[in-house]
Amino acid sequence: MSAISQLNSLFQEVFDDPALVVRPETSPGDIADWDSVAQVKLVLAIEEAFGARFTTDEVTGLHCVGDFIAALNRRKGAIA
Amino acid sequence: MITAAEVIRASVENAVPDLRRAVQAAVAITVEHGLEREVLRALESRPNQGARWLRASLMETVEGPKAAAPHWEGVVTLSGCEMPEALLHRARASVREGDRHRAAALLRLALQGAPDYDFFLRAETLVRKCKPAFGCHRKIRIGLLGSSTTTLLRSVMELLCLRDRLEPEFYEPPFGAYMQELLRSDSELSRFGPEFIVLLLNWRDLGLPDVCHNGLAAEAISRVTEAWQAAIDRTSAQIIQLTFAPPPQDAYHALSSVMNTGRARTIRKINETLFERAPARVTLIDSERIAASDAGPWEDSISWSSAKIYPAPRVLPSVAEHLVSCIRAELGLSRKLLVLDLDNTLWGGVVGEDGPGGIRLGPPSAVGERYQEFQRYIKTLGQRGVLLAVASKNNPADAAEVFRLHQDSVLRLEDFVSFKANWFDKPGNIRQMASELRLGLDSFVFLDDNPAERSAVREELPEVVVPEISGEPSESIAALERGLYFQAIRLTSEDVARSASYLISAEQEALRLSSGSLDQYLTDLCMQIEHGPVDADSCVRVTQLINKTNQFNLTTNRYSQEEVHRRMISPDFWFRWYRLRDRFADHGLIGILLAEMADREWTVDTWLMSCRVIGRGVEAFMLRDIVKGARRSGAERLRAHYIPTAKNKLVEDLLPRFGFVAAGNVGEFVLELAAAVLPECRFLRGEVTQDEMQTGVGTL
Numbered sequence: 001m002s003a004i005s006q007l008n009s010l011f012q013e014v015f016d017d018p019a020l021v022v023r024p025e026t027s028p029g030d031i032a033d034w035d036s037v038a039q040v041k042l043v044l045a046i047e048e049a050f051g052a053r054f055t056t057d058e059v060t061g062l063h064c065v066g067d068f069i070a071a072l073n074r075r076k077g078a079i080a
Numbered sequence: 081m082i083t084a085a086e087v088i089r090a091s092v093e094n095a096v097p098d099l100r101r102a103v104q105a106a107v108a109i110t111v112e113h114g115l116e117r118e119v120l121r122a123l124e125s126r127p128n129q130g131a132r133w134l135r136a137s138l139m140e141t142v143e144g145p146k147a148a149a150p151h152w153e154g155v156v157t158l159s160g161c162e163m164p165e166a167l168l169h170r171a172r173a174s175v176r177e178g179d180r181h182r183a184a185a186l187l188r189l190a191l192q193g194a195p196d197y198d199f200f201l202r203a204e205t206l207v208r209k210c211k212p213a214f215g216c217h218r219k220i221r222i223g224l225l226g227s228s229t230t231t232l233l234r235s236v237m238e239l240l241c242l243r244d245r246l247e248p249e250f251y252e253p254p255f256g257a258y259m260q261e262l263l264r265s266d267s268e269l270s271r272f273g274p275e276f277i278v279l280l281l282n283w284r285d286l287g288l289p290d291v292c293h294n295g296l297a298a299e300a301i302s303r304v305t306e307a308w309q310a311a312i313d314r315t316s317a318q319i320i321q322l323t324f325a326p327p328p329q330d331a332y333h334a335l336s337s338v339m340n341t342g343r344a345r346t347i348r349k350i351n352e353t354l355f356e357r358a359p360a361r362v363t364l365i366d367s368e369r370i371a372a373s374d375a376g377p378w379e380d381s382i383s384w385s386s387a388k389i390y391p392a393p394r395v396l397p398s399v400a401e402h403l404v405s406c407i408r409a410e411l412g413l414s415r416k417l418l419v420l421d422l423d424n425t426l427w428g429g430v431v432g433e434d435g436p437g438g439i440r441l442g443p444p445s446a447v448g449e450r451y452q453e454f455q456r457y458i459k460t461l462g463q464r465g466v467l468l469a470v471a472s473k474n475n476p477a478d479a480a481e482v483f484r485l486h487q488d489s490v491l492r493l494e495d496f497v498s499f500k501a502n503w504f505d506k507p508g509n510i511r512q513m514a515s516e517l518r519l520g521l522d523s524f525v526f527l528d529d530n531p532a533e534r535s536a537v538r539e540e541l542p543e544v545v546v547p548e549i550s551g552e553p554s555e556s557i558a559a560l561e562r563g564l565y566f567q568a569i570r571l572t573s574e575d576v577a578r579s580a581s582y583l584i585s586a587e588q589e590a591l592r593l594s595s596g597s598l599d600q601y602l603t604d605l606c607m608q609i610e611h612g613p614v615d616a617d618s619c620v621r622v623t624q625l626i627n628k629t630n631q632f633n634l635t636t637n638r639y640s641q642e643e644v645h646r647r648m649i650s651p652d653f654w655f656r657w658y659r660l661r662d663r664f665a666d667h668g669l670i671g672i673l674l675a676e677m678a679d680r681e682w683t684v685d686t687w688l689m690s691c692r693v694i695g696r697g698v699e700a701f702m703l704r705d706i707v708k709g710a711r712r713s714g715a716e717r718l719r720a721h722y723i724p725t726a727k728n729k730l731v732e733d734l735l736p737r738f739g740f741v742a743a744g745n746v747g748e749f750v751l752e753l754a755a756a757v758l759p760e761c762r763f764l765r766g767e768v769t770q771d772e773m774q775t776g777v778g779t780l
Contacts, residue, residue, distance in 0.1 A: 044201055
């Protein structure tokens with residue numbers, strides 16, 4: 001719940017679109033500006049916002065918003 | 081019982097090292113549990129930086145950017161410096177309200193504050209939308225050629241160029257094709273006609289093994305010089321290239337730099353040779369100096385393996401800053417003149433109050449030594465051709481004395497091409513400097529520890545660069561190093577002699593220039609004044625001010641704690657304090673008025689104000705307060721004296737300026753209350769405090 005709302009405001013900032021609403025299934029096909037360069041930038045922005053560091057495998061396997069959430073949740077579990 | 085909302089509040093108030101992340105986490109938790117209202121209530125009137133930040137963030141979540149905008153304005157650092165993060169939010173709100181020019185000004189300021197890479201990621205789209213509002217003077221064409229992904233660097237460079245009023249157009253060849261582009265005569269690159277080519281290579285391009293035997297270095301060097309030659313032949317661009325940084329990982333460890341054949345050592349030799357062979361069309365930037373000044377590691381292996389990003393994303397802002405500074409230097413757009421404030425910028429303390437012997441400059445005080453080090457740095461800037469000037473609110477004699485007589489002052493009067501120590505506003509002084517020296521304001525940098533002065537100069541003279549500094553001397557050096565405003569790519573003999581040639585034309589006496597948008601500046605400060613009778617809580621600070629205030633002090637009467645106390649409890653005295661707060665800082669108790677009350681007449685015994693807040697109109701507020709008090713008590717006139725000292729020339733004309741008429745004795749003045757016209761006081765807002773009856777508030 002909180003991860004998706006934090007991701008939502010981050011997507012709004014990166015794409016500068018206050019009306020943007022992301023769901024777990026949202027993928028590059030749904031947002032016009034979400035190209036491969038934007039993908040790299042999103043990964044870096046999310047790492048910074050959550051204080052997380054994705055592995056090489058994760059970075060290359062992030063295909064939709066749900067993948068980001070899953071990768072972040074894995075970290076939560078590891079700490080707890 | 082402590083509530084959840086209070087726990088959340090405490091989580092940001094105590095988060096020192098990484099406030100932003102603490103605020104983000106607090107917002108997430110608050111939203112997740114639906115505690116928005118409770119937390120906002122817990123944050124009410126908390127002055128702490130974290131609390132203000134969280135309040136602005138939550139307001140934005142709950143009420144939207146428009147309602148949050150005024151809250152973002154209060155988010156500044158402890159020392160009153162603007163924060164890129166808060167500026168970004170304010171800019172977004174301005175765009176939603178349709179004011180792109182305001183947004184561009186805020187974004188420009190944020191980009192001058194050396195934000196980290198994360199800022200660029202989140203600001204990029206917004207900045208592009210505001211592009212026309214950045215007021216660019218010039219278009220430039222930049223070819224970005226690299227063996228890695230250059231797109232991220234391009235975005236950062238683009239934002240920095242717009243900040244500097246340059247509108248860039250980029251050409252990036254397909255990934256990995258930079259050499260083909262250079263060698264083909266009919267390439268897209270040569271059709272593009274770049275004015276600058278940025279060549280971004282890394283150690284992998286040198287093809288060096290761990291142990292580099294003879295010939296490998298020479299081969300690598302010739303590959304680079306071949307690329308230069310191709311660029312020189314096929315374009316008319318200036319080529320800018322970073323030197324090679326050795327790989328951060330090397331199984332030979334220290335030996336890599338020690339062995340003659342070690343890879344790190346070989347790379348250093350290659351760099352050295354490249355510096356020797358670089359023709360005038362090539363500018364080399366030392367990447368190891370950038371790496372040394374940056375907090376983060378130079379390379380990031382995951383970014384490299386997943387997206388071929390080099391160097392690490394976190395260092396891209398400082399790399400781009402260096403590249404853009406070389407572009408500015410080549411275009412003749414480097415800044416030429418550094419205007420300096422004095423008190424708490426070039427030394428610690430206030431010379432007008434503490435005297436030249438009382439300021440902190442030089443040993444043994446630690447901070448004094450750092451101020452001295454800062455002066456040495458400034459002096460060196462001057463020696464290599466940067467013009468130096470002073471704009472300070474001081475008596476000229478006090479200010480000059482430090483440079484003439486203080487044995488630890490590295491800077492001397494003759495180091496400055498213009499020396500404006502007076503009580504006029506700084507934007508006016510700077511504008512006058514520009515006309516006297518015949519220099520454009522766009523070649524000025526202004527350094528001042530006082531956020532209100534910085535804001536005034538920005539408001540009135542948007543061409544001047546005004547770095548955010550707190551006054552901590554090593555931070556001032558860091559700000560100049562980060563901004564690279566005075567970048568030069570060649571040193572000429574004119575540079576070294578420049579200062580002398582300006583000294584001759586400088587320093588004519590001229591009229592104070594019109595104040596322009598001074599009103600706007602004062603309005604933007606959102607000043608709030610609070611005032612009340614001197615009481616047990618305030619009397620220590622009141623005694624302190626009475627005994628140390630020299631400049632804005634009408635009579636310079638000094639009183640001991642005991643004497644202050646006696647006047648405080650006596651029914652014969654009207655004794656008030658004044659506090660001032662603005663959007664940057666709480667200045668604390670800054671003014672005192674003491675009058676002796678008789679039936680028909682009040683006599684002003686003490687009227688003083690801290691020099692920090694001179695020029696804000698506080699004295700007008702104070703006069704209105706005393707007139708109101710005297711009228712209410714039935715008095716008919718106010719009597720006051722100006723007692724001149726070596727330090728208080730500033731208030732020489734204070735009484736006549738407010739309509740007091742000279743009475744019999746020298747320095748004695750009278751204001752008839754029935755006929756008195758009170759000065760306007762538009763910029764000071766009062767606020768409701770604890771006790772309306774005791775503590776006066778509101779506009780008078």
